Amino acid sequence: MVSLYSTGLELGNLLLGSDLLDHSWDAISKLQKETFLEDPSLPFSVKYQVYEYPTKFSIIAFVCSPNYAVNHLQEEFKELVSLDEITSFDFLCTKSSSSISLHKAAFTLFASLENDLPLLKQQFTSSQPLIVTGHSLGGSVASLFTLWLLNSLPRYGVQRLLCITFGSPLLGNNGFQKAISESQTWSSCFLHVVSNTDPIPGFLISDLNANLTNPSCYMPFGTYLFCSGSGFSCFEEPQSILELLMIMSSTCAESENLNNCSQVIDYGHSLEQLKSKAVCRGISELPDSISNPLQAGTYLLLEATRFGKLQENVNLSDLAMNIAIRAKIQAKHKQKVFDPVKRLSITKTSMSYLEWYMKNSLEEAGYYDKYKTRRSRSRDEIESTESLIKHHRTLKLFWKRIVTEVENLPWKEGRKLRMRYLYAATSYRRMVEPLDIAEYYGRGKKDYVSHGRSEHYKLLEKWSTDEDIHTYQRSQASSLTVDSCFWAYVEEALISCEVLKDGKSSLEDQESARGNLIKFEDYVMDMINNFLVSPEIFLPQSSFMLWWKEYCIVVGNSSASPLSNFMKDEFHRYV
Incomplete structure (x- = not known):
């Protein structure tokens, strides 16, 4: 959702200038009035409603009963449940993110809708977009429903699905965040709107350092739109979001706010105020330490939301620089992972050299044996072989990295990339693995297939077998x-x-x-x-x-x- 050098100003202006947020909050407000606010004694539960906007989009809104506040925030609200104990979201598991846990209260509410899920899925059609929205814990249920739906949609459907939450608490641990964030298409489907007067979004954060290293702690995912009476800011880098949530939540006395959690924050009023501020802002009076446009844009966003005023010991310049650096690293990582065409261009020179070497080997022995007997050949042939060895190593390092990244994605997302890489990966394996075999037996070893074969070759072969190439x-x-x-x-x-x-x-x-x-x-x-x-x-x-x-x-x-x-x-x- 955010380009390489964007700090979210353009995205924030776009969202606040559209009617998506207004319609989403209107649906939530209408559902709250029709159900829980008229009878606040209803038990801990979640309700949903479908709203149609002909020729535009459909909205599914989720809200949670207001009396969950004291009991569930103080007792079981922080508890996580591992995917080992549930199966509904095992599609998120990857080799690098197998330790995935979800917010137990949110999952309990989602599970209570099990019989209604097929009916809700029918609301998604190919004719118009679907917005899934929710407030507070209802927002968590909306996120879970969106993930459940994403796993069952064809690729074209993802582009017409958007989840917008208001004041939603964090939903899962590091593994959960990583599984979603590693999928560019899935991560871009989530927008979380957070008010600086709402204690719920930051309630589950206890310590920043703990959250960054402890798999049992919560982490954010998707894009966050922070808003206050003075302005808005938009971010998607998780560590930065976590830091900003901590700053916002630390300004409120936890005990006081927990007693008032059942009071609904009027996000509609906040959105109305922000619409008048959704204009381009000029750069003025920036600190001398701000050295580039990305840092400047980040500084202005933080200043607009008054993050520097929320906590006395917050240095806005340092905060802006750190967030800008992390955003740039994240964007470059995504650019590498999700642009197969550009990445494969790196290998063209090496693959071309291997093809040349192969054509020039078709005399008496062939490609494999020319490389195998390279040490007994003429000076010119040895020099060409040394170049081949360099290209051989370059290709192996590249494909080992690609295979690791793709295998660490959720299965469905990983398969999309496997399909895009498959032809190049198969050509690489057939050209390069014989060189590994020649080196292996040249050292007097035996049984390459069982004891010498690299794991990435096995996985690449499995890719082609799975696709029945x-x-x-x-x-x-x-x-x-x-x-x-x-x-x-x-x-x-x-x-x-x-x-x-x-x-x-x-x-x-x-x-x-x-x-x-x-x-x-x-x-x-x-x-x-x-x-x-x-x-x-x-x-x-x-x-x-x-x-x-x-x-x-x-x-x-x-x-x-x-x-x-x-x-x-x-x-x-x-x-």
């Missing part, structure tokens, strides 16, 4: 051998031939070697029949042809297997 029928040989572990199987077959030739091997080892060779022969024939191997494997001095010569010696020329018949009569046609 090879469903089409080939009619000609592949330019790259499809199985990137092919040469590892060739090396193991060579080792098995050595075992059978070695008179010192035990009978058990010899039987195992024969079994392995039979499996390898079947594997190769299957690859050939489906045109899944490159013609380069049949070059005279390739490791595969070396294996075939050794294999013929071991089994004798009388063998009449399919592979034997192919190698005698047909392999020249394949080449």
Whole structure:
């Protein structure tokens, strides 16, 4: 929602100048009057209502019974519940964010609507946008419903869904925040409006440092619109939001405000006041320490919301600089993670070099064996190989980082990126992994697939398997051998031939070697029949042809297997 060098001024002006916030708060106010305010003795519960605005959008509003305040804020309000104990949101779990916890009171309210969720889901149509909104704990339920809905929507639907909360408390821990924030599309669906007179949004914060390091503490997510009688400010970097929430909440005596939590803050009045202030503000009388436009914009936003007045020991200049630095880091991180086209452009030079090296290897041995025997070659060939090694390492570092980032996303979001990276990732794996195999066996090691293969290759192979990338029928040989572990199987077959030739091997080892060779022969024939191997494997001095010569010696020329018949009569046609 915020561009690389935006501090939220443009976004704040846009939101306050539109009717989205007004309509959302009007829906909440109407629902509150129709239910809880007429009967404040209703038990702890959540109510919802659907409001239609033909040709514009639909709104689903959630509000919570007002008498939750004293009991739930003082007793169980801070309690977290782990996703290990619930399954409704296990789609948020990732490898890096498996420890995810939700606000128990909010989840309890959301779970009470379980039977109504399918009906509410029907309110989302492809014809017009849907706004999900809520106040206080009702806002937490609105956020949970939005997440639940996002997980079930097709990609195009995400662009027509927006969650707007007013005075909502924090909803989950570090893992929860990270799971949402790592998804650019999901994170941009949430806007939280917070008044400086509302104690609820900052109530769950106990200590800033604890929240940044302790997985059992709460963290914000999405975009926050802070508002006061004097102005507004808009931020999305979580650490900065947490710091600002602490400043706002520390200005109120906790005990006094908890006794008045059932009193609804009139966000409608605040929005009306802010509309007149939603104009471009000039830069004037900035401190000398402010050194760039991003810091200046941040300073003006903080000044407009009077953050410097809320706490005596707050240095507004330092606060603005810290927030600006974190915002810039966050924006650059998102730009790297969510722009596959730009990121892949980094690898073009290295991939081009590998392609050149491969084409210049098609003489007698081929790509794999030229690299494998690089140390015994001429000076010029050694220099070209050294360049290849540098590009090889560059590509490995790049793809290891990509795989880690994608695998750490929630499954649905991760799949979208996997699909965008899949073609480049598959080409990389087929070109680069053979070089790793050559290095591995060049050091005298065995069993690469079980003991030497990098985890990122396994995951990249799983990506292509999950998407069933090879469903089409080939009619000609592949330019790259499809199985990137092919040469590892060739090396193991060579080792098995050595075992059978070695008179010192035990009978058990010899039987195992024969079994392995039979499996390898079947594997190769299957690859050939489906045109899944490159013609380069049949070059005279390739490791595969070396294996075939050794294999013929071991089994004798009388063998009449399919592979034997192919190698005698047909392999020249394949080449």
